[in-house]
Amino acid sequence: MRSFLGTAFELDSFAIVDRPVPEPGPGQLRIRIAAAALGFVDGLMIQGRYQIKPPLPYVPGGEIAGVVDAVGRDVTSHAVGQSVVTWQLGGGLAEHVVVDAVEVDTVPDELSLPMAAAMLVDFQTAHYALFDQGRLTAADTLLVLGAGGAVASAAIQLAVHTGARVIAAAASEQKRDAAYELGAMQTIDYSLPNWREALKKVAPEGVDVVLDPVGASMLEPAFRSLAKGGRYLVVGFAGGAIPSLPVNLALLKNATLHGVDIRYFLASRPKLARRVRNALFAMAARGDLQPPATITFALENARCAVEAIYERDRRGKVLVLPRALAHEMQI
Secondary structure, three states, rough: EEEEEEEEHHHHHHOOOOOOOOOOOOOOOEEEEEEEOOHHHHHHHOOOOOOOOOOOEEEOOEEEEEEEEEOOOOOOOOOOOOOOEEOOOOOOOOOOOEEHHOOOOOOOOOOHHHHHHHHHHHHHHHHHHHHHHHHOOOOOOEOOOOOOOHHHHHHHHHHHHHOOOOEEEEHHHHHHHHHHHHOEEEEEEEOOOOHHHHHHHHOOOOOEEEEEOOOOOHHHHHHHEEEEEEEEOOOOOOOOOOOOOOHHHHHHHHHHEEEEOHHHHHHHHHHHHHHHHHHHHHHHHHOOOOOOEEEEEHHHHHHHHHHHHOOOOOOOOOEEEEEHHHHHOOO
């Protein structure tokens, strides 16, 4: 089978190689991969900058969807031919992967495998942020920073579906227009020096919840824009720098700062996490959620797919497909 494999934590060490098809052991199953989605974490993993460093050689791609084509001993939860999805620390940029059966979910027939891979992590992260950490309700006003990103776009939809009022902040007109299409009621151009004044015009009392996947220079002014009792959700640092915050602001606002570590949620509350994933897939299958926009690459072009992760102006989730499916989608 073909894999995009690296021998060091630098992109130049990665190449398409042929490897033996792996065999599942007890409690494992093998997935014939239909699609692997790439996100910000994958970019950090490839560079060796993530808090977890996988053993080398390493195959990137953790958001994996495909079809079960072999099961190991003692596996009764899944059968050959089932459409499934799983989130791993890597292994997705390949034609097959072996994973533990307990880490696999079934994909509804109405949802395509590429779309299941594309929404797997980002929608679950947004749901955990908004409803577990942020306690978002229909009475709240939510400010979403970096509104063109994958988690932010998922959060806009989930908040709108709940009935909350959503204000989306993004630097480009294209991303702000996309946020309107997803249901945001107002948008803010946060590249402007007076963006907080524009926010005050549409939310004079402040916002109840901020979802922040950007960090950097956005954190302090956005925290100052909270209403009394507001909740600030730290999802990531796509802006590059990890910011600091004067803690007296939390006191003055009677506000809270919440870290959103999706891996902790998955590990500490796996049954609830699975129910949430299945509910999100069911919503997408019914048409209640719009699957994310995608940018698709064939496995042979995996290097280009990885490079696309780092493009700030990219609009869409990066997907890598094997040769047969990529040909079918004419990429």
